[in-house]
Amino acid sequence: MALDKQTVAKVAHLARIRVADDELETLAGELNGIIHWVEQLGEVDTDGVEPMTSAVDLKLRLRDDEVTDGDYPDRVLSNGPSTELHFYVVPKVVE
Amino acid sequence: MSELLSLSLADARDKLRAKEITAVELTEAYIAAMDQTRDLNCYITETPDKAREMAKASDARIAAGNPGAMEGLPIGMKDLFCTDGVQSTAGSHILEGFTPTYESTVSQNLWDAGAVMLGKTNLDEFAMGSSNLTSYYGAVKNPYTKAGSNQALVPGGSSGGSAAAVAARAALAATGTDTGGSIRQPAAFAGLVGFKPTYGRCSRWGIVAFASSLDQAGPMTRTVRDSAIMLGAMAGFDAKDSTSVDMAVPDYEKALTGDIRGMKIGIPKEYRVDNMPGEIEALWKQGVEWMKDAGAEVVDVTLPHTKYALPTYYIVAPAEASSNLARYDGVRYGLRVEGKDLNEMYENTRAAGFGAEVRRRVLIGTYVLSAGYYDAYYLKAQKVRTRIAQDFKNAWGQCDLVLTPTTPSAAFGMDEKFDDPVAMYLNDVFTVPASLAGLPGISVPAGVDKDGLPLGLQLIGPAFGEETVLRAAGVLEQAAGFSAKPALMAA
Numbered sequence: 095m096a097l098d099k100q101t102v103a104k105v106a107h108l109a110r111i112r113v114a115d116d117e118l119e120t121l122a123g124e125l126n127g128i129i130h131w132v133e134q135l136g137e138v139d140t141d142g143v144e145p146m147t148s149a150v151d152l153k154l155r156l157r158d159d160e161v162t163d164g165d166y167p168d169r170v171l172s173n174g175p176s177t178e179l180h181f182y183v184v185p186k187v188v189e
Numbered sequence: 190m191s192e193l194l195s196l197s198l199a200d201a202r203d204k205l206r207a208k209e210i211t212a213v214e215l216t217e218a219y220i221a222a223m224d225q226t227r228d229l230n231c232y233i234t235e236t237p238d239k240a241r242e243m244a245k246a247s248d249a250r251i252a253a254g255n256p257g258a259m260e261g262l263p264i265g266m267k268d269l270f271c272t273d274g275v276q277s278t279a280g281s282h283i284l285e286g287f288t289p290t291y292e293s294t295v296s297q298n299l300w301d302a303g304a305v306m307l308g309k310t311n312l313d314e315f316a317m318g319s320s321n322l323t324s325y326y327g328a329v330k331n332p333y334t335k336a337g338s339n340q341a342l343v344p345g346g347s348s349g350g351s352a353a354a355v356a357a358r359a360a361l362a363a364t365g366t367d368t369g370g371s372i373r374q375p376a377a378f379a380g381l382v383g384f385k386p387t388y389g390r391c392s393r394w395g396i397v398a399f400a401s402s403l404d405q406a407g408p409m410t411r412t413v414r415d416s417a418i419m420l421g422a423m424a425g426f427d428a429k430d431s432t433s434v435d436m437a438v439p440d441y442e443k444a445l446t447g448d449i450r451g452m453k454i455g456i457p458k459e460y461r462v463d464n465m466p467g468e469i470e471a472l473w474k475q476g477v478e479w480m481k482d483a484g485a486e487v488v489d490v491t492l493p494h495t496k497y498a499l500p501t502y503y504i505v506a507p508a509e510a511s512s513n514l515a516r517y518d519g520v521r522y523g524l525r526v527e528g529k530d531l532n533e534m535y536e537n538t539r540a541a542g543f544g545a546e547v548r549r550r551v552l553i554g555t556y557v558l559s560a561g562y563y564d565a566y567y568l569k570a571q572k573v574r575t576r577i578a579q580d581f582k583n584a585w586g587q588c589d590l591v592l593t594p595t596t597p598s599a600a601f602g603m604d605e606k607f608d609d610p611v612a613m614y615l616n617d618v619f620t621v622p623a624s625l626a627g628l629p630g631i632s633v634p635a636g637v638d639k640d641g642l643p644l645g646l647q648l649i650g651p652a653f654g655e656e657t658v659l660r661a662a663g664v665l666e667q668a669a670g671f672s673a674k675p676a677l678m679a680a
Contacts, residue, residue, distance in 0.1 A: 102552070109511060109555040110518070111548055112536035121552070124610055128553055131611050132500040132566065138573050145571030146578060149388035149402050149627030150652070154431055169290040173522035182520050185531045 097125050191680045193218040194358040198262055198415035199442075201361060205251055205261045212251065212261025215361075216244035216305050219263040222359045222679030223307060229330045229677065231354035233268045234276050235308035243305040250303060258422045260303030265354045265363035268309035269316055269347075270296045270406075271395040275306075279397040280314040280324040280347075283542025284523045293395025294427045295364065295406045302422040307360055311350030314544045315514065316371055316399045319616035321349025322603065323546045331379060331600050332357035332675035335640035342600040342642070345375030345616075351409045352379040358679040362410040362419055366396060368403045369502050370596075370620025373632040376409055377595035377645030380634040380673055382416045382662070383409045387652045388627035389434035390420075392427030400509035401432075403502075403624050413633065413663045417441035420655065436653065444656035445663045450484030452661060455588030459495035460619060462597060469594045469644060472636045476592055476646045479668035480661070488588050492580040497573050498622040499614060504557050504570035505625070510547075511554025517542060549610060578626040585651045590661055593619050595632040595645035623649045631662045634671040643673055 097105075099118040102125060106113040113121060167180045176183040193215050196204065204210045220237045240263060247261035271277045271289035278284045292300070300306070313323040320343040321329040331344040332353055344353040348365030352375035355363050365372035367385035376383025384407045391406040398404060408419035421441045427433040456477060461470070477487050519525035519538030526537035543551065557566035584591060597618055607613040623630040629652075632645040646665060650658040 097556070101556075105552050105556045105559065107536075108559060109551050110515075110532070110535040110539055111543065111551065112533075112540035113548075121549075124549060125552060125556070127609060127611060128503060128549075129556070129566075132504050132570075135497055135500050135504075135569050135573050138494065138497055138576065140569065140572035140576065143572040143575050145568055146574040146625075147402070147571065148432065149625075150432060150434060152389070152432070152434065155428075157428070166290075172290055173287055175519060175523070175525035184520055185528070185534050187531050 097122050097129060194222055194679055197412050198362050198410060198418060199412065201262055202260070202418065206256055208251065212244040212247035212305065213241070215261060216240050216263045219307055219360065225679045226357045226359040226677065229332060229353050229357055230327050231310055231329060231350045231357065231359050232265065232308040233278055233280070233311050233326045233350070236275055236306055239275070240305050240307050247303050247305060257301065257303030258418060259299055261305060262303070263305040263307050263361050264299065265307055265310040265351055265360035266296055267312055267348055267351050267364045267366060269312055269366050269397045270364060271397065272296055272309065275309060277309065277397070278326065279316070280312045280326060281542065281544070281547065282325040282524060283517045285325070287522050291395060294392035294429060295396065295423050298425060299422055304422065310354055310363055313347035313349065314547050315397065315510070316347035316366055316368055317510070317546050317550055318346040319370070319374055319613055321346040323544055325544060328603055329353045330603070332677040333379065333600060333642055334676045335642060341603045343378070343603050345378035345600065347371040348375050348409060352376060352381060355379070355381055355409055355411060356675050357677055362408060362415055364406060364423070365409045366404055366406050367624065368399050368506060369624045370617040372407045372409060373595050373620045373630055373645070373647060374616055376632040377643065378600040380643035380671060380675070381409055381411060382413050382631065382633055382666070383407065384416045384420060384631040385629065386420060386424065386655055387629045389432050390424045390653070390655070392425070392430040392433045394427055394429040398513040400506040401513060402509060403506060413659060413666045414442060414445060416631070417445060417659050439656055441655060441659055444659045446660060447663060447667065449480070449661050449664050452485040452590070453588040454480045454485045454487050454661070455490035455584050455591045456487060457490050457492040457495065457591055457593065459492050460593045462618060465597050466638070468638045469597065472644050472646065473594050476635060476665065479665060480592065483664045483668065490584045490587055490591065492584060492622065494573065494577045494580050495622055498577055498625055499618055501570045501573045501577065502617070502621045502625060503614060504566050505574060507550040507554035508558050508567050509554070511551045511558065514547070514551055574625050577622055581626045581628060589657055591649040593647045593649070595619060595647040599638045599640070599642035599644055619647060628652060629655050629658050631658050633662050633665045633669065635665065635669040636671065637673050641673060
C-alpha cells in the first residue's frame with residue numbers, strides 16, 4: 095500500500111496538523127518507509143488469534159456512581175490560552 | 190561535597206537515618222552538582238528552592254524519628270510527570286508553560302516517602318525517541334565519551350535527561366517512563382540500573398500519556414539496591430488509574446538475597462540479531478557464565494515472534510499516541526496558534542506545537558486507525574501482540590527469567606544522521622518485546638565496549654516477578670563489578 099501525497103494530506107487533515115505542500119513529498123516517503131516495514135506482520139499466522147487489548151489480565155473495576163471530585167473551575171481553567179467567565183474561548187463555530 | 194555525591198541511594202538513606210549527614214547538606218551538594226553539569230542539559234526546569242524546602246522538612250521528620258522510605262533523597266523527576274505548580278512540558282513546545290494544578294500519583298508517592306525534587310528532567314518529545322534528540326528543549330549529552338574522543342554522545346531516550354543526571358551525579362536517582370525501552374535503553378547507555386516494572390505496578394495517573402497500553406513508570410538508579418528501594422516507593426494501587434493492579438507492594442529490598450541457586454535462566458536464540466557487535470555477543474555469553482557461576486541453571490528457550498515485536502510496536506504505539514495526543518488542540522492548555530476558524534486554529538496549533546518525530550507518529554497512527562486500514566494494520570498488530578505475549582508465557586514453563594542484551598549497540602554520536610526513521614527504531618529491538626507483553630525488565634550495567642562506553646544486560650521476568658528480577662539483577666551486578674565512570678561528572 096503506497097501513500098501518495100494526496101493520502102498524506104488527507105491523513106494530516108484527519109489528524110488536524112497543517113502540513114505545507116512542499117513537505118508532503120518527503121513525508122510521504124518517510125511514512126511509506128515505515129508502512130512498508132510494518133507490513134512484514136503479514137507473514138505471521140494470526141488465524142483464530144484474539145487481539146491483545148490490555149497488557150494485564152484484569153477486568154475493569156466498577157465504582158459507585160457518585161461525584162467524588164470537581165467544583166474548582168479556576169484550577170481547571172488556569173492553563174487555558176483564552177478563557178472568560180469560567181469558559182474556554184474558541185473561534186466562532188456556529189454562524 | 191564529593192563524598193556526598195558518591196553515596197548510593199541506600200547508603201545516603203542509612204547515613205541520614207543515623208544522622209551522620211543531613212538532607213539539607215545532601216541536597217545542597219546536588220544543587221551545586223546541577224550547576225556544574227548544566228552543560229549536559231539534563232534538566233528542563235530546576236527547582237532548587239523547592240528542593241531546599243523539602244530537604245528541611247525531611248530533616249525535621251528524621252529528627253522526629255519518622256523518616257519515609259526515600260526520606261531526604263534528592264531525585265530528578267522526568268518531565269512527563271505532572272507536578273503541582275511546576276511546569277510540565279513532556280519535552281514538547283505544545284506544553285511549554287503548562288503548570289499542572291495536580292500531582293501525578295507516582296511523584297506524590299515519592300514525595301510522601303520523603304524524596305526531594307531537584308527538578309524536571311529532559312526527555313524526547315512526548316517520550317518518542319531513543320536519543321533525547323527530539324526534545325524541544327534541546328538535546329541531552331551523555332556524560333560518557335569514547336576514550337580519547339570529544340564527540341558528544343546521546344544518553345539514549347526517551348528518559349535521557351534522567352539517565353544523564355544520575356550518571357553525572359546531578360541527581361541521586363531519577364524517575365523514568367518506559368513505553369518501548371525508554372528506561373532500559375538510556376540506563377544501558379549511561380551505565381545505570383533501569384527498571385521497568387510490570388504494566389499496572391505503578392500508576393499512570395498524571396503521567397502525560399504516550400501509548401496507554403504500554404506506558405509504565407520505573408526507577409533509574411546507580412545500583413540494584415537503589416532500584417529496589419525506589420520502586421517500592423513508586424509502586425502501588427491507585428483507584429485513579431483503571432489499569433492499576435490492586436496488589437500489595439512487597440519489600441523489594443528483601444528480595445536481594447544474592448542467592449539464585451537453582452534459578453532457571455532462559456537464553457532466547459532469537460535475540461541474536463544481524464550485525465550485532467561482537468562485544469555485545471561476548472558480554473551476553475559472559476552474563477550466562479556469571480549466572481552459572483552463581484548456581485543458576487541456563488536453558489535455551491525460544492521466543493519465535495521476537496522479530497515481529499518492533500513492527501507491532503510501531504503500529505500499536507503510534508495508534509494510541511494519535512488518540513492520546515488529540516487533546517492538544519490549543520483550547521484547554523498549552524500553545525495556541527490562531528486561525529480563521531476552529532479547524533484552522535487546531536491545525537496551526539498542532540503544526541507549530543509538535544516536532545517532526547511526533548508529527549510522523551501521529552500521522553502513522555491516524556493512518557493505521559483510519560477507515561479501510563484498521564483491520565489490516567491495527568487489528569493485525571494486536572493479534573501479533575497476543576502471539577508475542579504467548580511466546581513469553583510458553584517460555585515461563587521452562588525458565589524463571591530471560592537474559593538478553595539491553596541494546597544492539599553502545600551510545601552513538603549526537604551528530605550521527607538517521608535519515609531513515611526505521612534505523613532509529615532498531616535501538617529498541619531487545620526492549621520492545623517485554624513492553625508489548627507488559628513484563629518487568631531491568632537493565633544492569635555489565636561491561637564496557639572497546640571505547641570504554643557502558644553496555645547493559647537485560648533480565649525479563651513474568652508478570653509481577655519483580656522480586657525474582659531484582660534478585661538475579663543483584664547477582665549480575667555483583668559479578669559484573671561495573672566500575673566505569675563518566676568523563677563528565679560533578680565532584
